[in-house]
Amino acid sequence: MTQYIARRLLISIPMLILITLVNFIMQNLAPGDPLDYLVPVEVRAQLKLSGKDIETLRARYGLDKPIIVRYVVWMGQLVRGNFGYSALKGQNVSDLLRQRLPNTLELAVLSLLFAYTWSTAAGIIAALKQYSFLDYLLTVVSFTLSGIPQFFTGLVFILIFAVQLHWLPFAGISEPNAPFSLWDHIRHLIMPVVVLSLPAASQLRQARSAMLEELNKEYAVVARAKGLSERTINVRHVLRNALLPLVTLLGLSLPTLVAGAVIVETIFAWPGMGKLEVDAAVTKDYPVLMAVTTIMAFMVLVSNLITDVAYAWVDPRIRYT
Numbered sequence: 001m002t003q004y005i006a007r008r009l010l011i012s013i014p015m016l017i018l019i020t021l022v023n024f025i026m027q028n029l030a031p032g033d034p035l036d037y038l039v040p041v042e043v044r045a046q047l048k049l050s051g052k053d054i055e056t057l058r059a060r061y062g063l064d065k066p067i068i069v070r071y072v073v074w075m076g077q078l079v080r081g082n083f084g085y086s087a088l089k090g091q092n093v094s095d096l097l098r099q100r101l102p103n104t105l106e107l108a109v110l111s112l113l114f115a116y117t118w119s120t121a122a123g124i125i126a127a128l129k130q131y132s133f134l135d136y137l138l139t140v141v142s143f144t145l146s147g148i149p150q151f152f153t154g155l156v157f158i159l160i161f162a163v164q165l166h167w168l169p170f171a172g173i174s175e176p177n178a179p180f181s182l183w184d185h186i187r188h189l190i191m192p193v194v195v196l197s198l199p200a201a202s203q204l205r206q207a208r209s210a211m212l213e214e215l216n217k218e219y220a221v222v223a224r225a226k227g228l229s230e231r232t233i234n235v236r237h238v239l240r241n242a243l244l245p246l247v248t249l250l251g252l253s254l255p256t257l258v259a260g261a262v263i264v265e266t267i268f269a270w271p272g273m274g275k276l277e278v279d280a281a282v283t284k285d286y287p288v289l290m291a292v293t294t295i296m297a298f299m300v301l302v303s304n305l306i307t308d309v310a311y312a313w314v315d316p317r318i319r320y321t
Contacts (some may be wrong), residue, residue, distance in 0.1 A: 084287035103274035115200030123207025145201035
């Protein structure tokens, strides 16, 4: 297992380099000039900047170099642990990441736990009540929730629970200009967590299928013949085996979760990595944009490795060499 993990980590290095290279090229080929955000046209007119002054500014921020040269310089700084400096925000990018990353991790972890708790539980119930009204109802709910775009769900939640009912705050991480309150923070978390977890409704069908497959296997039939109760069979034997494919789906769902976080954080003004990425994309803030995409790519690669290790832990028959 140790050799397998080391090999996967070594493979992840060129993958991460390729991801960052593609992102860097795509961002630099996108329409717009980042200098327009650093020094707006009206400011240039007021300061009466000449073409030579503009070129000096472009050279100062390294925008006059070819794309590949800029990428090599950026990668050299990254190896040293330096994500660069955001001239637009007036901060080191590392400081911005330290401020935003915990908020995104909190939202993502809670959403992941909530999503797989309710979807797996509902899938197990649907399997145990096969072809019942409850089974059909949960199936309809699964297809409906997994098919609704998150931006639409988020807006509906804000309209109902924040605007009309006034039950929950519609934006932010806490009440502005107020001392920190755990209950207030939880209230701000509820809608983003629920909206971000709704696409996991599709896992309900996976959990149902996995549970039904295990219920009909020979070991379950033998256990019933020995007189074991259905509760014992389902909890001690069937459930653990049924969770095996769900472990894989758990890891594969992280890219979807990361993409969803960008939408959800923007809708609810949640000060996380997703909101930071959107703001950086709008203003062409390359250092911030590259830092966020690199961190998110790294999180996806690590989650895939953790999924493989967890799969081997759940199923002792699996051995990686």
